[in-house]
Amino acid sequence: MLLQTSNKELKRRNEKAKRILSEKDLEGFCLFSPTYIFYFTGFSFIATERPIALLFNSEKDVMELVVPALEKDHVEDLPSFIQAESYPEYPGKNHPMNFVKKRINDLGLDKKSACLGIDSDGYAGGYGYKGPSLSETLDHSEVENIKETLDKTMMVKSPEEIEMIKESARWGNLAHRLLQEYSAPGMIETEISERASFEASMAMIKTLGEDYSLTKYGSRPASANFRGQIGSKSAIPHAITTNAKLKEGDILITGASSEVGGYISELERTMVLGKPTAKQEKYFNLIVELQDLALDTIEPGIPCSKVDEVVRKFYKDKGIWEHWRHHVGHALGYRMHEAPFFDLGDETIIEPGMVFSVEPGIFIPGFAGFRHSDTVLVTEDGIEYITYYPRDLESLTID
Amino acid sequence: MLLQTSNKELKRRNEKAKRILSEKDLEGFCLFSPTYIFYFTGFSFIATERPIALLFNSEKDVMELVVPALEKDHVEDLPSFIQAESYPEYPGKNHPMNFVKKRINDLGLDKKSACLGIDSDGYAGGYGYKGPSLSETLDHSEVENIKETLDKTMMVKSPEEIEMIKESARWGNLAHRLLQEYSAPGMIETEISERASFEASMAMIKTLGEDYSLTKYGSRPASANFRGQIGSKSAIPHAITTNAKLKEGDILITGASSEVGGYISELERTMVLGKPTAKQEKYFNLIVELQDLALDTIEPGIPCSKVDEVVRKFYKDKGIWEHWRHHVGHALGYRMHEAPFFDLGDETIIEPGMVFSVEPGIFIPGFAGFRHSDTVLVTEDGIEYITYYPRDLESLTID
Secondary structure (H helix, E strand, O other): OOOOOOOHHHOOOOOOOHHHHHHHHOOOOEEEEEEHHHHHHHOOOOOOOOOOOEEEOOOOOOOEEEEEEHHHHOOOOOOOOOEEEOOOOOOOOOHHHHHHHHHHOOOOOOOOOOEEOOOOOOOOOOOOOOOOOOOHHHHOEEEEEHHHHHHHHHEOOHHHHHHHHHHHHHHHHHHHHHHHHHHHOOHHHHHHHHHHHHHHHHHHHHHHHHHHHOOOOOOOEEEEOOOOOOOOHOOOOOOOOOOOOOOOOOOOEEEEEEEEEEEEEOOOOOEOOOOOOOHHHHHHHHHHHHHHHHHOOOOOOOOOHHHHHHHHHHHHHHOOHHHOOOOOEEEEEOOOOEEEEEEOOOEEEEEEEEEEEOEEEEEEEEEEEEEOEEEEEEOOEEEEEEEOOOOOOOOEEOO | OOOOOOOHHHHHHHHHHHHHHHHOOEEEEEOOOOOHHHHHOOOOOOOOOOOEEEEEOOOOOOOOOOHHHHHHHOOOOOOOOOOEEOOOOOOOOHHHHHHHHHHHHHHHOOOOOOOOOOOOOOOOOOOOOOOOOOHHOOOEEEEEEEEHHHHHOOEEEHHHHHHHHHHHHHHHHHHHHHHHHHOOOEHHHHHHHHHHHHHHHHHHHHHHHHHOOOOOOOOEEEEEOOOOHHHHHHHHHOOOOOOOEEEOOOOOOOOOEEOOEEEEEOEEEEEEEEEOOOHHHHHHHHHHHHHHHHHHHOOOOOOOHHHHHHHHHHHHHOOOOOHOOOOOEEEOOOOOOEEEOOOOOOEEEEEOOOOEEOOOEEOOOOOEEEEEEEEEEEEOEEEEEOOOOOOOOOOOOOO
């Protein structure tokens, strides 16, 4: 059972980094984003005011993580091909960027006619951090933003990543099952979601054993909730509440996931509390049709935009365009949303190994919203479902 | 009972924005950070690939939130002095930055010899977003980064902010009390923390009533946990695990908080599971001394660095410098860490109304870590505790 990224996989990503840098004629990189740092090192951390930087000298094959003293006992599990160095503290008498500069220099990366790949020009940190950009900091090397290339590299998931996303879907499914079981009129949403999340998390920990542990700060092993999408508020796709009380006749939109080695899946369902009205049934069936249409369209070799195009046409043909609020879906993996997107403006060609959410929705202010979201893997000739919760009205009606 | 930022307070912040812009001779601003957008509008949202921008024409006194269609039914509760406009989707056929540009232009903000305040040059979004910088996007206006000024403005908390931070401390206290009660040898950390967090959250919701609702996506009403800082792993200040099993003799480092109107408090304690050993008692008493020293030093009019200086001297005098890992504390409020910092390198003068964590720690790899963290408010002549959980060894020993 694979519960975290293996060192072999990290080594393969290290080779990927070399290829990217070589293609772009770059000597190395300096990355600050926790996402890319995790991708290349497996190290997950609480991002604060203290910059953490990943340096790589491609030719010398030296990868080094620069961390504050606070993290120096935390990086001891890094694979052997990644070294770590620590600076005292931010802001400190000597700004951490001076330490980053010194390490870049010591790794032979700050020199004339050299160029370094970056993901942002300096640490972006949103916790009161201030500091110079990297281009201001370096004496000689130029910098080139390679964020888009890194995002492209991460689009096709490896077998290890797919395995962890699939494992995540199992526990998201359990959390959702419990959420549905505990949903009843008169209950406060938090009571239902916390109970379901707690029980699913404990089942997950006890089933997977001591090798399972949370990777990302702030996430939970398994969880399921409504996030306020209850009754007429289900029409607000990104509602954020905790205190809504369920009542007979409500449409409920859910979300469930779990985290395995930092990877997640996405499962969302529209449920009806009580016997569905004709109007509820009509829109419920329409979003199943919309989702089926999207699922049937996805295949390798076509642009992502095509999926959105076909789905948008359906909204227009059915006269429900006014209820459209967002594109069909997004890639996901370590991040809850990633490129590419099933969106008119995204011409990325769909490839086997990509993992997407598929979630066209209908949102009618004052009445209700309707949306299922499934996570699917693109295969050689179509898709494979990663999430597998029932999608039909009967299964999602709570009597 | 104040459970969210009032419109009056938002209006005061609007006036603050005008003063900042006037002092810097700027025509207005364009902000992308969810933190600053929340500060000026009270609107909290799930940040994704879709940019959200807050525009302000100071002279005309027009504040406008630019959102994707997905959020257009979600911004209806904005105070009357903030208008909203929506673009269809990201990336879309027409990139959202073109819409932002158009709105900036329509608000009369893109013109020769004008300058706009920004918090970052374009949307920073980490969810696969790509797009042009704002300076590339504008035809005429220059841009100037005012992030540091905004952070400064947010340093002294308003009475409303302090009230919400204090309310947060009450429920963090309850979550911590339950965490301590449920801690026992043989238990898995998640079992304890999820149960304590669930019960404290429910008590909070039922006590505060329907006016209480979560503001920030991904947070919980009230929570308390160990985050893996159990036994020898308590020596890793930013550990992230969920599966550690408590055993007799363990040092436990905790963290508890709750969210009220987006605001939080910070409460952390070192507990001992069973009768403390002499060595545990020694270091426990040392961190209480360290914390007392910091608490006694804090007063308005002195630089933040002074607090760190006094505390660092104590580590050195006691011969425990090798166990130092981080500065004494940080400001907090809407963000879990904010400037200024109790750090040698931070010369910010302490002012009444600032809210800080005070948390010097001792970390001994392979043995244990020791740290209490309290949230305090700076008053006219010293400090007032916002968190109030007992700090002594007897109270924190679990028999």
